[in-house]
Amino acid sequence: MPATTSPATSARTPRFQPSRALAASSLAVVLLAAACTGGGGQPGATSESTPSSTATTSTSPAASSSTSTPTRSASPTSSTTTTSAKPSPTHTASCAERLAASLTPSQRVGQLLMVGLQPSGSSRTLAQQVARDHLGGVIYLGGWQGSGTVRQASQRLQAATEAGRDRAATGGIGLLVAADQEGGQVQQLKGAGFSAIPSARTQATLGTTALTQDVRTWSRELTRAGVNVNLAPVADTVPTSLGAANAPIGRYRRDFVPGDPQANGRYAAAFVRGSLAAGVAPTVKHFPGLGRVTGNTDVTASGTTDSTTSATDPYLEPFRDGIRAGAPLVMVSSARYPRIDPENRAMFSKAVVTDLLRGRLGFDGVVITDDVGAAKAVAAVPVGERATRFIAAGGDIVLTADAGQAPTMRAAIQARVKASPAFARQVNASVERVLALKVRLGLASCGG
Structure with missing residues (x-):
């Protein structure tokens, strides 16, 4: 998500059972098997500057912590991978279809919602909502301190999925637990147990x-x-002529190499491969690119129109490279791209999500929104429509920083499903894509 001054995005977690621990290592085998390898490295910009932070609720830099210049972490020691047979894409899709068919209509809709949790919020209260509303995902926002604190919240939230669903019927479908761990000023989980991650530059x-x-x-x-989900890497390219005047990306040095989509693609792919190797699902963002706007969609609707990007733009290449490397999720921006769709913001645009991302770029994974809960760019859109319009455009997971919006979104999706068979088919397809991801992450299974 774009950078702003309030708390940034948060994280999700697999259940802490022995089988879930094994699933993390087997995910690396499963997803890397489908990933393409990328090219060699090329140095980018050098010095690290610390812009004054502006706040955001989801994917913006954390405003609080003081920045230190992190040193590169040591290369990981060799690890063993499980030798259990990995599910084939066909098996995964078939399992996802069976799981989806076993869910109630309310449970299916819940799989398409991801809600935020702040450090000041109650994980017990949110766990109750997860069980009651059958929510499929949670994101840690606002700057969490210490791995132990996050782990405790993750365990409580994952336990709620077993309490709120029929484990025998659903395979005990777990939560997607997400964090925004790009690095630099966009790192939501810090302190003991978390490295200080440098900026993309x-x-x-x-x-x-x-x-x-x-x-x-x-x-x-x-x-x-x-x-189990990281809302990174950023695949946006900021023109050198715009630089820090690009509020969401350039100002916070969130792009790997300014003005160079080929280099950005190589580094985005490298980030994707490292994430998959550890069993975490990376998310390439913010499609089709926030590098050419001046306004930050988290805090304003002004300056959020990109009049240059087209369906054949070279700035799309980093997204294509991330997808080829195996990224299972793509986040769509809430900016406008009139050369692709003159009527709708990207996340509400069939031309962007279905025709361009799924069609021209061939992406068949999970498409997630940028924050639609607190973002000013979509504030004028009724809460329920933020969900239904995104799904109608071809998207899957609606991310809101405000968990209190989830009931309104659920009701709007359910009402649209009853009114429109075509929309109902889209919801079913989205649920199957989300469940296929969960199967690969070890958060759901069909047994056997």
């Missing part, structure tokens, strides 16, 4: 091989805290 000075190794180390820290 500094990551690009390491070379792709070293970056992949470091990302694997950072991602293992996430798995130990019960986080």
Whole structure:
């Protein structure tokens, strides 16, 4: 998500059972088997500057912590991978279909919602909502301190999925637990147990091989805290002529190499490979790119129109590279791209999500929104419509920083399902994509 001054995104976790621990290592085998390898590294910008932070609720830099210049973490020691047979894509899809068919309509809709949890919030209260509303995901927002604290919250939230669903019927479908661990000013989980991750600009000075190794180390820290999804890497390219005037990305040095989509693609792919190797699902964002806007969609609707990007733009290449490397999720921005769709913001645009991302780029994984809970760019859109319009465009998971919005979104989706057979088919397809991801993450199974 874009950078702003309030708390940033949060994280999700697999259940802490022996089988879940094994699932993390087997995920690396499952997903890397489908991933393409990328090219060599190329140094990027050098010095690390610390812009004054502006707040955000989801994918923006954490405003609080003081920044220190992190040193590159040591390469991870060799680890063993499980020898259990990995599910084939066909088996995974078939299992996801069976799981989806076993869910009630309310349970299916819940799988498409991811809600935020702040450090000041109550994980017990949210766990009750997870069980009651059958929510499929949670994200840690606002800057959490210490792996132990995060792990405890993750365990409580995952336990709620077993209390709130029929384990025999659903296979005990777990939560997607997400965090925003890009690095630099966008790192929501810090303190004991978490490395100080440098910004993307500094990551690009390491070379792709070293970056992949470091990302694997950072991602293992996430798995130990019960986080299974990282809302990173950023695949946006900021033109050198715009630089820090690009509020969401350039200002916070969130792009790997300014003005160079080819280099950004190599580093995005390297980040994806490191994440997958540790059993964490990476998310390439913010499609089709926030590098050419001046406004930050988290805090304003002004300056959030990109009049340059087209369906054949070279700035799309980093997203394509991340997808080829095996990224199972893509986050869609809430900016406008009139050369692709003159009527709708990207997350509400069939031309962007279905025609361009799924069609031209061939992405068949999970598409997730940027925050639609507190973001000013979508504030004028009724809460329920933020969910239904995104799913109608071809998206899957609606991310809201405000858990209190989930009931309204659920009701709107359910009402639209009853009114429109075409929309109902889209919901079913989205649920199956989300469940297929959970099967690969070891959060659900069909037994056998």
